[in-house]
Amino acid sequence: MFLYCGIACRRKFFWCYRLLSTYVTKTRYLFELKEDDDACKKAQQTGAFYLFHGLAPLLQTSAHQYLAPRHSLLELERLLGKFGQDAQRIEDSVLIGCSEQQEAWFALDLGLDSSFSIRASLHKPEMETELKGSFIELRKALFQLNARDASLLSTAQALLRWHDAHQFCSRSGQPTKKNVAGSKRVCPSNNIIYYPQMAPVVITLVSDGTRCLLARQSSFPKGMYSALAGFCDIGESVEETIRREVAEEVGLEVESLQYCASQHWPFPSGSLMIACHATVKPGQTEIQVNLRELETAAWFSHDEVATALKRKGPYTQQQNGTFPFWLPPKLAISHQLIKEWVEKQTCSSLPA
């Protein structure tokens, strides 16, 4: 969809009109809100707020799914007033996106202590009743949200967590101040700017040509296997991380690395998951599991993996005491990576 629109430029009275897509318009609007505190404050007047409590989003249940309700500034001010909290607390909110009609979306945590309100966490049950919802841990709810809400709430949680953990300048020890959008914090005593950070993680599906290697950490739900994942060490390229992680975790050497996709992942504190395929070097298929990192790892055939992709939960214990072999749900990037491998294998086995 294309429309005519005006983009407010820094220089007063200078407007340029040209054909821009809705996406570009939206992107430029968000950029403006991050750069201009007054514009962002104005956007809060007509904007909508996603609420959190102790980093758990407010959710409502609807037909086996969770919905994330939004509240206007007026509703939020009323709520804070009712619970004896200062409306200044709204200054803790962070910008997380906007609609195509340029309604700005913010996230606010009502449970974290802030300079505007301490001991806020006391009101959680009463707030849930008032808001007709529950504050549910994101880890439990993520896969029962639609893709848009999952992405917005993941961003919001990572950003709220980052602000909560970066209240002070690591050089001067003085309190830092966030800009209105929450895209940075500044130390007033030395002007050091802190930007929200995320940790790059590589997730790799290793193949030997016909089988793929899947592994379990003891913290995974019973029966679930996934591709190998690991944080990038400082100074490493993505390719170096893949080679090191595969060697560390399963004792194999890989080559023919191929990028698949990426995804923001809010756990443990905001990661950029970079998904890749890799092939083991010829003759290197014997797995040596690093038990400090993994519970187990094994090679799986195309048919085993294709069947597991189609399997639907709940994955309950079977009569023989074991759990069925299953794979991460659709929203997880590992699912996409494994699905892509299955599709490639299917194509390559078709007669030419």
Ligand SMILES: NC(=O)C1=CN([C@@H]2O[C@H](COP(=O)(O)OP(=O)(O)OC[C@H]3O[C@@H](n4cnc5c(N)ncnc54)[C@H](O)[C@@H]3O)[C@@H](O)[C@H]2O)C=CC1
């Ligand atoms: N979205 C998805 O489909 C999947 C996501 N993951 C995520 O990938 C991430 C990395 O996987 P792991 O196998 O746990 O990594 P890993 O193999 O690097 O091992 C984790 C260890 O790395 C160290 N570490 C180094 N840098 C770290 C950092 N910035 N933050 C935290 N720990 C750091 C810690 O000692 C930690 O115990 C996890 O957060 C996990 O949630 C894992 C599998 C699937």
Ligand SMILES: [Mg+2]
């Ligand atoms: Mg790992």
